[in-house]
Amino acid sequence: xxxxxQTISQLLDTSLIPHQSKEAEKSLRASENAPGFPxxxxxxxxSNTFGLNTRLAAALYFKNLIGRNWTDEEGRYKMNxxxxxxxxxxxxxLMITSPPALQVQLGEAISIIAESDFWRRWDTLxxxxxxxxTPDNPQVNNGVLQVAHAIFKRWRPLFRSDDLFEEINHVLxxxxxxxxxxxxxxxxxxxxxxxxxxxxxxxxxxxxxIVKISFDLNCQDLAPGFEESLPNIMxxxxxxxxxxxxxxxxDDDDEAGPLERVKASICELLQLFTHKYxxxxxxxxxxxVNSTWELLTNLGSQPxxxxxxxKALQFLTSVAGSSRHAQNFSQTEVxxxxxEKIILPNMALRTSDEELFEDDPIEFIRRDLEGSDSDTRRRxxxxxxxxxxEQFDQNVxxxxxxxxxxxxxxxxxxxxxxxxxxxxxxxxxxxxxxxxSTERKGVVHTNLLxxxxxxFQSNVAADLIAPFDDVEPILKVDAIKYxxxxxxQLTKEQLSGAFPLLAKHLASPNYVVYxxxxxxxxxxxxxxxxxxxxxxxxxxxxxxxxxxQHLFRLIEAGVTPEKIQENEFxxxxxxxxxxxxxxxxxxxxxxxxxxxxxxxxxxxxxxSNPRFIHYHFESLGAIIRFVAPxxxxxxxxxxxxxxxxxxxxxxxxxxxxxxxxxxxxxxSHPSAPIPQRYKDLVPHLLAPALCESxxxxxxxxxxxxxxxxxxxxxxxxxxxxxxxxxxxxxxxSSKLTEIHAFELLEACFIYFPVKSLEPFLxxxxxxxxxxxxGSKTEALSQKFVRLFYFLASRDAEGCGPDFVVKAIDTxxxxxxxxxxxxxxxxxxxxxxxxxxxKIAVVGLTKFVAxxxxxxxxxxxxxxxTVMALLKLLEMPPLPVQEGDNAAELVDADIDDLNFGSTxxxxxxxxxxxVDMFPQVTGDLKRWCGARIREGSAAKGGKxxxxxxxxxxxxxxxxxxxxMQ
Numbered sequence: 028x029x030x031x032x033q034t035i036s037q038l039l040d041t042s043l044i045p046h047q048s049k050e051a052e053k054s055l056r057a058s059e060n061a062p063g064f065p066x067x068x069x070x071x072x073x074s075n076t077f078g079l080n081t082r083l084a085a086a087l088y089f090k091n092l093i094g095r096n097w098t099d100e101e102g103r104y105k106m107n108x109x110x111x112x113x114x115x116x117x118x119x120x121l122m123i124t125s126p127p128a129l130q131v132q133l134g135e136a137i138s139i140i141a142e143s144d145f146w147r148r149w150d151t152l153x154x155x156x157x158x159x160x161t162p163d164n165p166q167v168n169n170g171v172l173q174v175a176h177a178i179f180k181r182w183r184p185l186f187r188s189d190d191l192f193e194e195i196n197h198v199l200x201x202x203x204x205x206x207x208x209x210x211x212x213x214x215x216x217x218x219x220x221x222x223x224x225x226x227x228x229x230x231x232x233x234x235x236x237i238v239k240i241s242f243d244l245n246c247q248d249l250a251p252g253f254e255e256s257l258p259n260i261m262x263x264x265x266x267x268x269x270x271x272x273x274x275x276x277x278d279d280d281d282e283a284g285p286l287e288r289v290k291a292s293i294c295e296l297l298q299l300f301t302h303k304y305x306x307x308x309x310x311x312x313x314x315x316v317n318s319t320w321e322l323l324t325n326l327g328s329q330p331x332x333x334x335x336x337x338k339a340l341q342f343l344t345s346v347a348g349s350s351r352h353a354q355n356f357s358q359t360e361v362x363x364x365x366x367e368k369i370i371l372p373n374m375a376l377r378t379s380d381e382e383l384f385e386d387d388p389i390e391f392i393r394r395d396l397e398g399s400d401s402d403t404r405r406r407x408x409x410x411x412x413x414x415x416x417e418q419f420d421q422n423v424x425x426x427x428x429x430x431x432x433x434x435x436x437x438x439x440x441x442x443x444x445x446x447x448x449x450x451x452x453x454x455x456x457x458x459x460x461x462x463x464s465t466e467r468k469g470v471v472h473t474n475l476l477x478x479x480x481x482x483f484q485s486n487v488a489a490d491l492i493a494p495f496d497d498v499e500p501i502l503k504v505d506a507i508k509y510x511x512x513x514x515x516q517l518t519k520e521q522l523s524g525a526f527p528l529l530a531k532h533l534a535s536p537n538y539v540v541y542x543x544x545x546x547x548x549x550x551x552x553x554x555x556x557x558x559x560x561x562x563x564x565x566x567x568x569x570x571x572x573x574x575x576q577h578l579f580r581l582i583e584a585g586v587t588p589e590k591i592q593e594n595e596f597x598x599x600x601x602x603x604x605x606x607x608x609x610x611x612x613x614x615x616x617x618x619x620x621x622x623x624x625x626x627x628x629x630x631x632x633x634x635s636n637p638r639f640i641h642y643h644f645e646s647l648g649a650i651i652r653f654v655a656p657x658x659x660x661x662x663x664x665x666x667x668x669x670x671x672x673x674x675x676x677x678x679x680x681x682x683x684x685x686x687x688x689x690x691x692x693x694x695s696h697p698s699a700p701i702p703q704r705y706k707d708l709v710p711h712l713l714a715p716a717l718c719e720s721x722x723x724x725x726x727x728x729x730x731x732x733x734x735x736x737x738x739x740x741x742x743x744x745x746x747x748x749x750x751x752x753x754x755x756x757x758x759x760s761s762k763l764t765e766i767h768a769f770e771l772l773e774a775c776f777i778y779f780p781v782k783s784l785e786p787f788l789x790x791x792x793x794x795x796x797x798x799x800x801g802s803k804t805e806a807l808s809q810k811f812v813r814l815f816y817f818l819a820s821r822d823a824e825g826c827g828p829d830f831v832v833k834a835i836d837t838x839x840x841x842x843x844x845x846x847x848x849x850x851x852x853x854x855x856x857x858x859x860x861x862x863x864x865k866i867a868v869v870g871l872t873k874f875v876a877x878x879x880x881x882x883x884x885x886x887x888x889x890x891x892t893v894m895a896l897l898k899l900l901e902m903p904p905l906p907v908q909e910g911d912n913a914a915e916l917v918d919a920d921i922d923d924l925n926f927g928s929t930x931x932x933x934x935x936x937x938x939x940x941v942d943m944f945p946q947v948t949g950d951l952k953r954w955c956g957a958r959i960r961e962g963s964a965a966k967g968g969k970x971x972x973x974x975x976x977x978x979x980x981x982x983x984x985x986x987x988x989x990m991q
Contacts (some may be wrong), residue, residue: 036081036085037073038055040086042055059092059096060096064092065110090135098143098146100763114140115243122137122173125248137174137177138180148366150197150398152178153197154200156202157201165216169233173236190748192248204238206504207252209233213234214263222274235289238264241253241296255614258311268293280331287334295338296341301349316343318352319890330379333402338403340407347415357418366426371451373407374405374455416474424476427458434452446499446501449869460513462514491525519561529547530548534577544753558692564611568611574600580990583626587628588634592635601642602642602645616654618649624665639682640681644933647688670827673685686727688936693737709734712731718754728767735778735779736777752787759795760773780825788837792834817870817943819873820944828878848888856902858904859918864916866954868896869947871926876961877965893978896955956988
């Protein structure tokens, strides 16, 4: 055991060394399924004999191990039962006694376990936590509360459901009273220890966790224990909103201290109560509003107060959102006080903002961008002002306009010295001019009391036109940002006129100036009107060379892989230029491709920014989409070495992207024979390890489909059908990959001769029927139904309705009838997509009109087959249960990008929906009627006899109307 611990600790240490980390992680992964491995990690975390870095690496690895290996998608444990029991037994005590850095990782691990097990499979947890609370030991209490908060905070974003409320009620019944008692005893201990800094700091951490957990317990509904004692509880919250003690004041101007953290948490809780429980909170609200106002007017401009100011302003914004309480702010005199004492101090540029602009420009941009989730003073002040504008637009506009005029006049007196006044004026104007905005379009609704275009021409345009040295960089950024913000309010001609100016600004030496330029160019090019792009290739053509030359120069100015990919906004602009330019970049293709390949080689050394990487591969996708149809060989040759290098080095972050791009290259030239380089790749694609990473699966399946489409003979000649079906079997066994299993299987039936699949048919249907019988999901069922009808429809390829019946009956004689009645027919009407419903219509028509099996052995299913066909043609699809579609679990949203097991689809590589039956055109009902007449004639009129004898009157008339 000791040697095991030493080995694992050494591997953990090695995993912290960049160039040795992959090998160390590989060795750790090889050991992690051994019984007792999770406990060895916890022993390292717990042991003081190891350095803090080793213990932190162990805690991090443990958290990731729990994320990967706790349960499968069915909720079954993947670890052996002894390890499961031991982890749940040990982790709470360990978390409580660990240093804060380790607590964070262990808390996240507990949260993952709770997601699966709490509360039914871990119903002792709350009792265990409550039993560990003490009346006077902050260190132990803080550990307990950290665990509780890690579990309860999961409730905050969830939709209401019976299961959720059952869990919350289980907690409330056991945890509310002990928490409130701890609140009272903590308050008492703070009073007793007002002069002891060390004890006070521990107690203030307890207090902060109590406030956060109070939010958790009330986030879905007002907890009964809180409702019963609300005046007393709120009295304590008010006490600590206004509390001060010099011992809790920090000298650090940048880092929030205990006082600020607690007050910020209280403001967050007040916002919740104002928003959700105004009826019971109303009498206490005014007291909090007055105190928050006073708090805001007395806080300095230091960054350590930023979160508190933001949360306090968010609370006041929620108050202003209530028509009853907004009246507090309705008078002009009050609004003037709000603007002067609250809005302006928090909207004005501070020294710390200017330092951030110079020293950490990318962070400045991320905080400043609309839609950013950063809690900044400026954003919070803007939101508060806009909420007041919603209630009293005329009053607010008049009051704020007075200040805007004042600041502009101040600037005009001495532009070089008073440039900050103009910055404040522009920010104020944007705050009251914008009434509704979207990420794609910018501001879509404006305040009709101000003129956005006139303000631009009078106060902004000159800064946009002036040379770099004549305008303060922040004002240059303000001018560019004005275009970005109000782009939907300007005409295409006005925006087009800005392109040459913006192209020049990419040559600015200032990081924020050129980055905001790239952001603005990208958003302008992404604009649409009535669903159509505003800008077309010919609009961009005069500037594309300048834009792309500047952008690549700026990206490649980074001297390390990390610096090259630091600024995703530049690469996003490259991507958008290429998408809008389409094939008009013809003369630039060689240059652009060379630059992208060069960047690929550099960032492959250390992939560190998922967004940059995504936009980078989107850019390659754009080149392939628009150029490959005309020059496939040149592109394939240029990209072969870099792509094979990525696959050879197994750069996991890049592999799904490379598979998508290779697929697009193949699909761009569908009629040509498949190049040898793809044939050579096939054995590597069939290696089982590639399917182990869920993020590879959708792209791998698509690539195999693309290779099959152009080189099916290669698979048949090299006996590679069996390994393909092995991949199908692996994918269909999991809810998270089952839909891709069907895509692969369908491709086999499309591209391989049915004769070559006959030896495998029985096994294929055994696998499918076993899965349907064991753990059927909506996605599995619908994909099976589509496959069923797809095979029934394709009689020209040796399939057809009787082929399907016989294939299913090879599993067990007579089982087709049960499966058809229990699964296929009931789920037919759930098919949603028009292309799937068309396949079902064709398949059902073949069954109704031509199937010998339905004529003889399974004739009792013929009437229900007709009824299923009529429902498909006459009724809308049945709604599908939400949240049971595996596709949703596999794709990552572009806004949630990180490196992990999710798959991120490239928009430039989107697959086109293929109509499997383009020959079936026009009115589907008439097509069905014609086929049924044809089938009846072939059977000597039998089908028409069945219609007459076996169908209800209404169905009979409907079918005959199709046949006329």
